Amino acid sequence: MKPSCETSSVSKVLHLGKDLLASNRQHAAANRARFDQAGVLVVNLLSSPGSGKTALLERTLGDLSSRWPMAVITGDLQTDNDARRLAGRGAPVVSIATGTLCHLEASMIARACQELDLSRLRLLFIENVGNLVCPAGYDLGETLRVVLMSVTEGEDKPLKYPLAFKSADAVVVSKTDLAQAAGFRREEALANLTVIVPQAQIFELSVQSGQGMDDFYRWLESALVSRCGAAVRH
Amino acid sequence: MHEIGLMETALRAAEEAALEAGARRIQRLHLRVGRLSGIEPDALRLAFDALRPGTLAENAQLDLELVPIVCRCQSCNLGFSPEDFTFLCPRCGTPSADTLQGRELELAAVEVSEA
Numbered sequence: 198m199k200p201s202c203e204t205s206s207v208s209k210v211l212h213l214g215k216d217l218l219a220s221n222r223q224h225a226a227a228n229r230a231r232f233d234q235a236g237v238l239v240v241n242l243l244s245s246p247g248s249g250k251t252a253l254l255e256r257t258l259g260d261l262s263s264r265w266p267m268a269v270i271t272g273d274l275q276t277d278n279d280a281r282r283l284a285g286r287g288a289p290v291v292s293i294a295t296g297t298l299c300h301l302e303a304s305m306i307a308r309a310c311q312e313l314d315l316s317r318l319r320l321l322f323i324e325n326v327g328n329l330v331c332p333a334g335y336d337l338g339e340t341l342r343v344v345l346m347s348v349t350e351g352e353d354k355p356l357k358y359p360l361a362f363k364s365a366d367a368v369v370v371s372k373t374d375l376a377q378a379a380g381f382r383r384e385e386a387l388a389n390l391t392v393i394v395p396q397a398q399i400f401e402l403s404v405q406s407g408q409g410m411d412d413f414y415r416w417l418e419s420a421l422v423s424r425c426g427a428a429v430r431h
Numbered sequence: 432m433h434e435i436g437l438m439e440t441a442l443r444a445a446e447e448a449a450l451e452a453g454a455r456r457i458q459r460l461h462l463r464v465g466r467l468s469g470i471e472p473d474a475l476r477l478a479f480d481a482l483r484p485g486t487l488a489e490n491a492q493l494d495l496e497l498v499p500i501v502c503r504c505q506s507c508n509l510g511f512s513p514e515d516f517t518f519l520c521p522r523c524g525t526p527s528a529d530t531l532q533g534r535e536l537e538l539a540a541v542e543v544s545e546a
């Protein structure tokens with residue numbers, strides 16, 4: 198190396214390989230371990246604003262909360278409107294105000310769980326912030342991820358937001374009572390879902406008419422059974 | 432939409448690593464961003480410009496390496512880089528659910544100096 202007469206600084210490269218989501222991953226793993234130990238089935242609901250996450254939970258709590266002990270954690274940017282809509286349906290509701298944050302993170306779920314007695318629960322729903330981009334990248338430690346798209350949003354949602362749909366265990370096509378009015382092209386939507394999320398169960402339902410709800414409930418029940426034999430225990 | 436928070440994490444990690452190595456300045460940050468990470472490179476650059484003043488990386492250069500998506504077909508085992516988000520196997524047409532690569536969000540390296 199040539200000696201330098203200047204005090205020019207020598208630079209070096211530090212190889213870090215640091216995963217920027219590592220902290221969330223660790224919290225998610227810790228959540229998952231707690232949920233496993235408690236034997237609670239945790240379902241994370243993702244969709245654009247207004248696709249019907251809260252409405253689906255309103256109906257599900259009304260129909261099922263006397264059958265299985267369940268709870269809801271809702272994430273909302275500013276208000277606790279969703280938590281208020283869900284109150285009084287036989288299930289505790291914990292509201293997380295995310296402020297300006299566009300998604301829920303695993304550490305927020307851990308904190309919210311301090312207000313719940315997990316060991317008494319069979320089912321825990323998490324309503325994520327209405328957003329199809331950001332929540333997709335954040336594992337919360339959930340058992341299952343459900344992505345909703347309503348018939349009024351257009352058939353190409355899965356093509357526009359592949360990341361969220363790719364991560365789904367189930368896709369709910371919601372508000373089917375409005376399909377005709379919205380000119381929803383069902384075949385096209387299902388074809389898009391098949392190429393983007395070949396692995397997912399698809400439920401077409403309406404909380405308004407009740408159409409398709411039973412299939413969704415049966416799916417939840419079979420997930421509960423395979424998780425801990427809950428359906429036979431209570 | 433949460434690129435600011437991620438860039439904060441990256442800058443903090445970069446500064447820690449620099450100080451630990453006895454460096455006083457960060458010349459360059461190298462981030463690897465998967466095409467399926469949901470992160471917008473442009474938004475990351477904006478976040479970097481907003482956050483770097485007053486940090487060791489004040490005058491640093493930001494290198495963003497976009498990591499392509501790689502899938503493996505469950506039917507015929509072909510590894511391929513999909514052209515779009517349908518992840519259809521170019522050999523047998525089976526849609527693929529899983530990826531081997533493309534979700535990265537990583538501070539790969541920093542170049543630091545003493546002054």
Ligand SMILES: Nc1nc2c(ncn2[C@@H]2O[C@H](COP(=O)(O)OP(=O)(O)OP(=O)(O)O)[C@@H](O)[C@H]2O)c(=O)[nH]1
Pocket residue numbers: 244245246247248249250251252253279326327328371372373374375402403404405406
């Ligand atoms: N007709 C009809 N309307 C529905 C149905 N499901 C939801 N809606 C309506 O759609 C609107 C939005 O539903 P929400 O449940 O608030 O949607 P959300 O996904 O929770 O919205 P955010 O929390 O803002 O992200 C409400 O006015 C609901 O009454 C349905 O099955 N049929």
Ligand SMILES: [Mg+2]
Pocket residue numbers: 250251252279324
């Ligand atoms: Mg809601």
Ligand SMILES: [Zn+2]
Pocket residue numbers: 504505506507508509520521522523524525
């Ligand atoms: Zn193939």
